[in-house]
Amino acid sequence: MSFKSKKEDDILMNEDIRFKEVRCNSDSGESYGIISSQEALALADEAGLDLVCIAPNAKPPVVKIMNYGKFKYQQEKKKKEARKNQKVIVTKEIKLSVKIAANDINYKVKHAREFLEAGNHVKFRVFLRGREMSNPAAGVEVLNNVWPMVEDIGQKEHEPKFEGRYVNMLVVPKKKEKN
Numbered sequence: 001m002s003f004k005s006k007k008e009d010d011i012l013m014n015e016d017i018r019f020k021e022v023r024c025n026s027d028s029g030e031s032y033g034i035i036s037s038q039e040a041l042a043l044a045d046e047a048g049l050d051l052v053c054i055a056p057n058a059k060p061p062v063v064k065i066m067n068y069g070k071f072k073y074q075q076e077k078k079k080k081e082a083r084k085n086q087k088v089i090v091t092k093e094i095k096l097s098v099k100i101a102a103n104d105i106n107y108k109v110k111h112a113r114e115f116l117e118a119g120n121h122v123k124f125r126v127f128l129r130g131r132e133m134s135n136p137a138a139g140v141e142v143l144n145n146v147w148p149m150v151e152d153i154g155q156k157e158h159e160p161k162f163e164g165r166y167v168n169m170l171v172v173p174k175k176k177e178k179n
Helices: 003-009 037-047 068-085 102-117 130-134 137-150
Strands: 021-026 031-036 050-055 062-066 091-097 121-127 154-156 161-163 166-173
Touching: 021 037, 031 037, 037 050, 037 062, 050 068, 062 068, 091 102, 091 137, 102 121, 102 137, 102 166, 121 137, 137 166
Parallel strands: 021 062, 091 121
Antiparallel strands: 021 031, 050 062, 121 166, 154 166, 161 166
């Protein structure tokens, strides 16, 4: 086992375990009780396995006699499986303005519908410039005009709200019913 990976894991193994007494268990589930760390290391050497500290903060610390390489491999395998099963949520952003024309809204909504159909979240943002900041209701009105165009395939995560120089509305795809 390389010295570098042991430091990354922060796991005490073999000669690094310097506790006076430890509670020792085997990989097969057998318990050796509370013994000195030298006895536990001797048992591990006898079995041709590693002595790994699995609970250093316990009183007394708990060690396990196991094949550490195999254990590490199985943990990596579980992590990969968990990563494979998780779903990454992508949020696409559609920027609008208070003075946007109707055909521009239709064009941007067409893209938003494509994003929603692909399963992505869509964040509509109305940027307020200069004097438009004094009337954020105009931005909310633009988003309220956009909402009926996407409500058949999406649902609002929250109502349009004022955040800094933007009025934001998040739309997520509707859940598909399983037949």
